[in-house]
Amino acid sequence: MTGEQTESYLYKLEAVLEEGRLLTVVVLAQSDERAFSTAENNILRHTVAPAKIKELSLVEKKPVGRQGVGYVIETSHFG
Amino acid sequence: MAERKQWKWADDPSLNKMEFTKLEKDGLDVIETIVNTYSKEGFQSIESSDMDRFKWAGVYQQRPKDGHFMMRVRIPGGILNSEQARVLAKIAEDYGRDLVDVTTRQAVQFHWLTVESLADIFDRLASVGLSSFEACGDCPRQIMGNPLAGIDPHEVLDTRPLVAELEKFFLMNREFSNLPRKYKISISANVHNAAHAQINDLAFTPAKKTIAGEEVIGFHVWVGGGLSAKPHLAKKLDVFCRPEEVIKVAEGVTTLFRDFGYRQKRTHARLKFLVADWGAEKFKDELINLVGELETQGEDLLKGWNGGYFYGIHEQQQAGLYYAGLSVPVGRMNAGELVELAHLADEYGDGTIGTCNTQNVLIRNIPQDKVAAFQAEPLIVNRFKLTPNTFVGYAVSCTGTEYCNLAIVETKERMRSLALYLDDTVTLDTPLRIHMIGCPNSCGQRQIADIGLQGALVKTSAGMVEAFDIHVGGTLEEAQFNRKLNARITVDKLGPFLAQLITLYKEDRSEGEQYWRYVERVGLEKIQSQVDSILQTA
Numbered sequence A: 001m002t003g004e005q006t007e008s009y010l011y012k013l014e015a016v017l018e019e020g021r022l023l024t025v026v027v028l029a030q031s032d033e034r035a036f037s038t039a040e041n042n043i044l045r046h047t048v049a050p051a052k053i054k055e056l057s058l059v060e061k062k063p064v065g066r067q068g069v070g071y072v073i074e075t076s077h078f079g
Numbered sequence B: 001m002a003e004r005k006q007w008k009w010a011d012d013p014s015l016n017k018m019e020f021t022k023l024e025k026d027g028l029d030v031i032e033t034i035v036n037t038y039s040k041e042g043f044q045s046i047e048s049s050d051m052d053r054f055k056w057a058g059v060y061q062q063r064p065k066d067g068h069f070m071m072r073v074r075i076p077g078g079i080l081n082s083e084q085a086r087v088l089a090k091i092a093e094d095y096g097r098d099l100v101d102v103t104t105r106q107a108v109q110f111h112w113l114t115v116e117s118l119a120d121i122f123d124r125l126a127s128v129g130l131s132s133f134e135a136c137g138d139c140p141r142q143i144m145g146n147p148l149a150g151i152d153p154h155e156v157l158d159t160r161p162l163v164a165e166l167e168k169f170f171l172m173n174r175e176f177s178n179l180p181r182k183y184k185i186s187i188s189a190n191v192h193n194a195a196h197a198q199i200n201d202l203a204f205t206p207a208k209k210t211i212a213g214e215e216v217i218g219f220h221v222w223v224g225g226g227l228s229a230k231p232h233l234a235k236k237l238d239v240f241c242r243p244e245e246v247i248k249v250a251e252g253v254t255t256l257f258r259d260f261g262y263r264q265k266r267t268h269a270r271l272k273f274l275v276a277d278w279g280a281e282k283f284k285d286e287l288i289n290l291v292g293e294l295e296t297q298g299e300d301l302l303k304g305w306n307g308g309y310f311y312g313i314h315e316q317q318q319a320g321l322y323y324a325g326l327s328v329p330v331g332r333m334n335a336g337e338l339v340e341l342a343h344l345a346d347e348y349g350d351g352t353i354g355t356c357n358t359q360n361v362l363i364r365n366i367p368q369d370k371v372a373a374f375q376a377e378p379l380i381v382n383r384f385k386l387t388p389n390t391f392v393g394y395a396v397s398c399t400g401t402e403y404c405n406l407a408i409v410e411t412k413e414r415m416r417s418l419a420l421y422l423d424d425t426v427t428l429d430t431p432l433r434i435h436m437i438g439c440p441n442s443c444g445q446r447q448i449a450d451i452g453l454q455g456a457l458v459k460t461s462a463g464m465v466e467a468f469d470i471h472v473g474g475t476l477e478e479a480q481f482n483r484k485l486n487a488r489i490t491v492d493k494l495g496p497f498l499a500q501l502i503t504l505y506k507e508d509r510s511e512g513e514q515y516w517r518y519v520e521r522v523g524l525e526k527i528q529s530q531v532d533s534i535l536q537t538a
């Protein structure tokens, strides 16, 4: 799709696993597609038995042009 | 370049990076550099620190970042005249690929501008008393107001002179060009909260008080509202402000923000954070320390909320004169349409045009004997309708991936087609406000919508698919933000999903009950169960 994007973004993604768990994943990438694949790789690396991802979505991106970009992740429940 | 200010926070080492940029060179100084240098030497010559300062000139890089800009033009209080409208239209035609957007704070936005065009655009705007300066950046932005000021049967005084004074006081005022963050003012004496008081940093709403035996019409003062990813409703201060005290109070509040607002973290800099820390009581005390005694609160004259909508032909304060509230779907028009609108304003009205925070427009002062002919005009019959269909009429959208670097999904065209679909599919006799945004920043004010749609990208076997999270029950009537449901709906299913959700509400509601009231009555769990049942059968 893009190719246009030269900036890097800090992406926030949400993964719903088959067993019902919700993971929030933060990755640095240069395009939305890359953000997805990077997130998947990170989830794989993070889990011993390969996680079955039911749904993976990208919900926010922030340009890393400025210092101090980050996310606060709520972990207790969806939302 | 103007003499540099010695700000009291200048020696604080914990300031964020942008603060150092602002200390090095005031945002307003970039205007001169744009005119004298960048507009002659081109995009490549722009220094990166100045690119941040471009916002003070009202320009912002758009997506893709290939040398094009968006520009926001201030329309103080949401009222402009036909001559100004024609100049705006010509700018869009000459430089902006024929595109004019009306924004959720009553400004006008252009896209596709090049830096070479900016000096000429500044001149053209100035020639009719308009400006893009400080329409973005850490400074007092476009002043939001009642687009019906002066003619509104539901206002308690004419706020036009106050908007003009505020605009004159703040625009290009170097005492206030370096605030911790963006700063949004709203003022309206409309009893239906036409200027969305609770989501502005500083807002004035109609009030009255008997002082020394005399009934005075004035304002209550609200501080610390704002949307974005961390929305807050403004707090009402225990003060009553006479009309002649508005500038003094605005100066006081803005001074408190400038001098005590937070400059360490940009994500914790808006006035709402200071207000949250101090509380309304301390904030009032500090304000009075600064500006002197103020009366305590009087009687609140706010009666509900009109959502910022004015559709149809309505009587004015002035007998025999009417205003016409028109629908501009998702706020987008082309230059020709704006020129035609200016023509109709001259031909039928007094030449003034109102811009609404619902991304719509209105025409003022139409004599009774011209109303019928006005209603028959092709632009009114075919495009900017007086009685739009329910969903097209109450749809609001941010810019989305079309031009916005932060967007996750496409919004504007999508919201337009979604509204058309819903109008084809569901018949509803009450407004249902749907706001669509492409990321959590909430330019399209998702939080105050009956149904707020926020974009996300979902990975499927077919690749990335755009989707929306559903939020329900927002309003500024008994002000509350909408709440998120557990549902992320991909765009192929979004229309049918919403049609079913709205049909369930339609069948279950009491007569005329608005969606947000319905959500309030039946509770979020019930709406979630509706959602679950729709998704099960989908």
Ligand code: HEM
Binding pocket: B060, B061, B062, B063, B070, B101, B102, B103, B104, B105, B109, B199, B225, B226, B227, B228, B229, B397, B398, B399, B403, B404, B405, B406, B441, B442, B443, B444, B445
């Ligand atoms: C290039 C396109 C745009 C970008 C990059 C952009 C960026 C942003 C950002 C970052 C915020 C949140 C800032 C904060 O509150 O901390 C914001 C808020 C907002 N923007 Fe935009 N925006 C864009 C276009 C628009 C358009 C087209 C409109 C009007 C339709 C708009 C109106 C607003 C409004 C009303 C807010 C809400 C802020 C509040 O009340 O607190 N923006 N925008």
Ligand code: SF4
Binding pocket: B398, B399, B400, B401, B404, B405, B406, B407, B408, B437, B438, B439, B440, B441, B442, B443, B444
């Ligand atoms: S809400 Fe997000 S996507 Fe939409 S215009 Fe604002 S910043 Fe861009």
